[in-house]
Amino acid sequence: MTTALQRPPLVRSSDRMIAGVCAGLADHLGWPVKYVRLGMVLASFAGGAGVAFYAWLWTMVPTADESARRNARRPASPIAPAVSLPAPVVREAPRGPLPLGPLPDGGAPPFAVPAPAVAAWFRTRRIQYGKEILLGAGLLLVAAILIARQFGVDVPLGTLIPAAAILGGAAIAWMQLDETRRAGLVDKTKADQAGGWVRLAAGLALVVAGVLVMVSGSGSWEQTWLALLASVAVLGGVALVLLPWGLKFWKDLETERAGRVRETERAEIAAHLHDSVLQTLALIQRRAGSEQDVVRLARAQERELRIWLYRDAAKDAGLLADRIKAAAAEVEDTHGHAVDVVTVGDAAMTERHEALVQAAREAMLNAARHGGGTVSVYLESSDAGSEIFIKDRGPGFDPDAVPEDRLGVRESIIGRMKRHGGTAVIASSPDGTEVRLGLKAADTAEARIGEEKP
Amino acid sequence: MNGTPEGTPERTVRVVIVDDHAIFRSGLKADLDARIDVVGEAGTVDQAIAVIAEARPEVVLLDVHLPGGLGGGGREVISGSATLLGSTSFLALSVSDAAEDVVAVIRAGARGYVTKTISGAEISDAVMRVADGDAVFSPRLAGFVLDAFGTAPADIADDELDRLSARELEVMRLIARGYSYKEVAKELFISIKTVETHVSAVLRKLQLSSRHELTKWAAERRLL
Structure with a gap:
């Protein structure tokens, strides 16, 4: 053992x-x-x-x-x-x-x-x-x-076999009840339900057969048939009488369950608001003196609430647009600079997209650090590839004049994009700087070949 | 928001602010600059329709979500003031990120959409622009438009209303990237007036197009 x-x-x-x-x-x-x-x-x-x-x-x-x-x-x-x-x-x-x-x-x-x-x-x-x-x-x-x-x-087998049948049938039917309860009456899949019905029917048939044989005693077919007919008629009558009551009971149960679901949802919303919005409001009141803190708190709370309200549950998490938004949120939190993200289309993440996100994050960090005003981020993804634009309204700088030891721009943005087969262009003027990152879809050709196979 | 002041400083524009939050209304009123003359305020759909009919403003700053009426919010205010659409322009203000809210008011007749988080000076600029008959697109609205119309330029065979021309796409992309009208004009080597023309054309398409994707896409977003 x-x-x-x-x-x-x-x-x-x-x-x-x-x-x-x-x-x-x-x-x-x-x-x-x-x-x-x-x-x-x-x-x-x-x-x-x-x-x-x-x-x-x-x-x-x-x-x-x-x-x-x-x-x-x-x-x-x-x-x-x-x-x-x-x-x-x-x-x-x-x-x-x-x-x-x-x-x-x-x-x-x-x-x-x-x-x-x-x-x-x-x-x-x-x-x-x-x-x-x-x-x-x-x-x-x-x-x-x-x-x-x-x-x-x-x-006395004549008595024992029907008795065993009744016991077995009842056991099968009760097993069903037990399992239903175990499943919590809620997360039943259809397959489970079908299996349950079969089990219930089998149990019922066994019990009925056992009772009939036991009652008729002799086991002669004619008598059994008659008894079967009579018992089915009785069962039908009982079902007819109990059906409306059963249906009403079932409906009440459903209503109550729906009500409970609503109540749970409300409680969840209340809990969420308490943990997020109310806490933030309290913090804002205490830091009312520091404008930057208040703005940062408000922005972070707004972002969090938006995600919670407008989140698309059906959409896969972790796609490119989500990652860019997350990076923007991170930059916004650390530097207190508003970062507006607009996305059109989306793409699945690959290793190359990871590099794109990292480069975009670096560009956002630079924009928040050196630029002024709102940082605008625009992501456009299609089958052909993905492009990201990061624009600030700072005083601008000369990309060619960036010292060799400044790894931020040269290595983290341009170098990284080049290594992954992408492009990075930095356009700077006194009105602001824009970093343009592009990544062509590498596997379009392969994908097309793959599609032709079947 | 997308450019420098257009109107001359002497000119004032009569504006009605429609928003159900009194705090936001008073804050906005304080933020707007001297070119803006607030002649009325309203907090519900019914109030708004009455105030607009009475005050006859040039521009209405309109919140997308409003109580009252039949529950249609800003859209209902615009359709309720349909007879004034020739003389009164509507600029939608929203905190909502939901595309169907924004597109609904634009399709009802609003001349633009800006988010509530932008500064008073930017809202004032947007109001002046709308008063001049131009359209105001925020980067986010430009993003919505690109999402709805697709990012591929129009074929000649396509219905003109259902696709953006290559130039309009370029303008929309630049606005989505955070460019002001002036910067767009500089980038594309065209005049600001031409940019405004393109933006107005896009607005018209957004309002009139029966493009399948536009309705389908809005319906999909409603499921959020």
């Missing part, structure tokens, strides 16, 4: 032949998949034990996705230790095929678990293991009955 804990958790692998059971098992045990599959097939010939074991694992072992979802809620996978041992035991004690659907296995897995371990689970994970333990107990019972029959004891 102790070694089992260090193994990778037992999950159904996505690399699957049927349901990913063998691959998952092999992963978990550290055995080659081939042998596990071969063993499973061989065991299948031993009275169908392999098939039963496979089916059992299929139902009980979560897929990797499900497991991840579960682990998000509790740290360790409980299934792994529970089923880490049965495989060899199945081979030791293959059993004959069993007559009943819901109880397919020969009762092997429960035998496999040493008693202390069971006790340990009960102490630590009483609730989570309820299902497994119940199933095991049921299988044990079936096995005992079968053995008893072989020894000649008369067991």
Whole structure:
């Protein structure tokens, strides 16, 4: 048991032949998949034990996705230790095929678990293991009955089978309820719902069939049909009566949920305003003497609020326009200079675009440091490439007269753009300076070839 | 905002300020220079329509978002004052970054759009320009226009209203880059009057074009 804990958790692998059971098992045990599959097939010939074991694992072992979802809620996978041992035991004690659907296995897995371990689970994970333990107990019972029959004891199968069917059906239906609740009634995907309905229907069918057989007692077909008809009629009548009430209940539930969502949204907005706007207003009041501080605070708050209000949730974050805006915001914060960004179009970030952003940032820093007034930044992106213009209204300078040791312009802007196949032009006049950065799309030719392939 | 004062200092322009924040109205009034004569103020759509009809200003400084009326904000004020459009020009003022707000008032008939964060002197210049019948584009509005019309110049086959000419694109790009009209004129070796002509032509296209992208794009932005 102790070694089992260090193994990778037992999950159904996505690399699957049927349901990913063998691959998952092999992963978990550290055995080659081939042998596990071969063993499973061989065991299948031993009275169908392999098939039963496979089916059992299929139902009980979560897929990797499900497991991840579960682990998000509790740290360790409980299934792994529970089923880490049965495989060899199945081979030791293959059993004959069993007559009943819901109880397919020969009762092997429960035998496999040493008693202390069971006790340990009960102490630590009483609730989570309820299902497994119940199933095991049921299988044990079936096995005992079968053995008893072989020894000649008369067991009233006519009563036991319908009763088992009812119990199984109810269990299946309740499992559904349990899982729905676990999913929080909210984040159900459609696939889950479909599976849920199938399970519910199967459970219902089992229960109804079991009740019918039990009530009619004899098991004669004519009587069963009649009873079936009558029970369907009764069920239909009950549904008809309860439907409006159920619908109303459902609608109330929906309304209440919508109301709660609105309330949550309002609370979120209030929290956001409190954390941002109110704090900034308080700061502004305290620093009312310093004009620059007030302007900087107001600008930063305005920017933050704009992003929050007009943010396009559908748009991918981290595209070129966003990065340029972020760089502008950074410059604005550090230098207290307004930086206005206008963007047309957008482009996905690549390594070359990263260089473009860095060069633009450097140009903005220069503009904020040496230029006066508002810094204007304009980004235009299209399929052909991206261009960025950074303009200030400072006194200007002579780009050729920049000393060699001033790395800002020469290295960070011009050099960087050249290294990445872009262009950088600096136009300066007494009215202001404009840095023009251009980056042609490099992969247009390749992309076109790629498109022609299919 | 996009240039030096055009009108002579003696000339004054009669202006009505429409904004629902009294603090902003009084602040703006204090900021505007001597060329501007504020003859009225309004805080709601209905008030604005009444004040404009009574005061008959040359220029209305109009906030895009306004309470009252049917909820149409600045757009509703312009359509409510449609009979005066010949003598009264509207200049949209906004804090909103949402393109559909701005484009809606421009398409309703406003002659320009400036952000509320610009200085009083710049707003005064913009008012003078609008009073002279020219259009006022902020860099951001130029960006919106380029976004809506696309950055490729018009083909001859295209409907004239649905595309910007190569020259108009150049002017729009320069304005988006933060150039004043004067700087645009210098850069393109044309006169300021020619720049104004191009900008007015773009404004007309923005107002009249039934360009699919313009409506679709505005509708998309509404989903923000």
